Amino acid sequence: MTHHDVIVLGGGAAGLSAALALGRARRRVLVLDEGRPRNRFAAHMHTVLGHEGLDPAELLERGRAEVARYGIEVRPGRAVEVRDTGETDVRLRVVTHEGEELATRALVLATGLTDHLPDVPGLAERWGTRVLHCPYCHGWEVRGERLAVLLTSHAGLHQAELVRQWSDDLTVLAGEVEVPALAAARLASRGVQIVSGKLTSVEDSADGGLAVRTAAGAVHVVDAIFVASRAVPNDGALANLGLERAELPGGQGSFLAVDPTGRTSHERIWAAGNVTSPALGVAASAGAGTIAGGMVNMALVVAEFDAAERALAAQTSGA
């Protein structure tokens, strides 16, 4: 069976960066990518040094061209399962959605995550344009405008304090989250108003903003809404391997446990980018991918020396 040194699952910023490091280290690499990067809803990306305001799709197009220079194939497709055969070196098998089995010595999981938004009609359609997840990514573009933070839990109160940095016209849409009196007073001290009650819809307003309706019939017009999604890592393909997981702080959820180099509890599997943490932007995800790529190569180098030493010792003892 022909095999790869490394299969990278996911061709976003993290996966392509890992592939680039590995390709330049002369490794045989395949990138399998479903092609649905997390930021595909946004036309521009920000706080990415050297690429300020670039279309995220353009970054990935450049990345695919760069890895191709080192002979790396980026194949469209989705991994549904990863198996460990227990063999000594080429021990992993990636099963694609088409049922193909691909053999590899090591794996980098860079499959990102899926954002689940609160179930308010009109919210999801505006994700990435007027419904935003992160002020570092898009806050500058709406600075000084009528902003809102939609709470999905008490953790959103920190996001509200943060977003106040970008505008002094800020409303907290508390929905069904009860805001403690002390927190409400703290927000009020900087002019933040709180609107309670279930939200029933978000629509375009006559003045070009967003009209947010509550079940009580009130309408609040804002220009942009920040909301923390429920972030679910796209790591289902590895579920049967039973890798260690970690509960991230602040109710961010359960993610694969990785060391600072991205190594999981499996000695031949690394993970990088948003599949390990929702807090990583494009630059941080690319950086994590680069580190993981380098460390996978190092692990294979060590395995190759170990195997060569064993072979030599066997030859010597047999002579």
Ligand SMILES: Cc1cc2nc3c(=O)[nH]c(=O)nc-3n(C[C@H](O)[C@H](O)[C@H](O)COP(=O)(O)OP(=O)(O)OC[C@H]3O[C@@H](n4cnc5c(N)ncnc54)[C@H](O)[C@@H]3O)c2cc1C
């Ligand atoms: C609306 C929005 C706007 C954003 N704007 C910014 C910004 O301006 N600046 C910034 O720094 N960050 C921004 N981000 C964050 C940014 O999207 C992430 O930091 C970045 O996408 C993480 O890269 P990644 O490679 O880890 O994952 P992704 O970019 O999500 O790439 C993962 C890839 O893996 C694929 N995949 C998933 N499962 C499988 C599978 N089983 N098999 C094969 N492939 C699979 C996916 O389809 C996808 O192509 C934004 C996020 C959102 C939601």
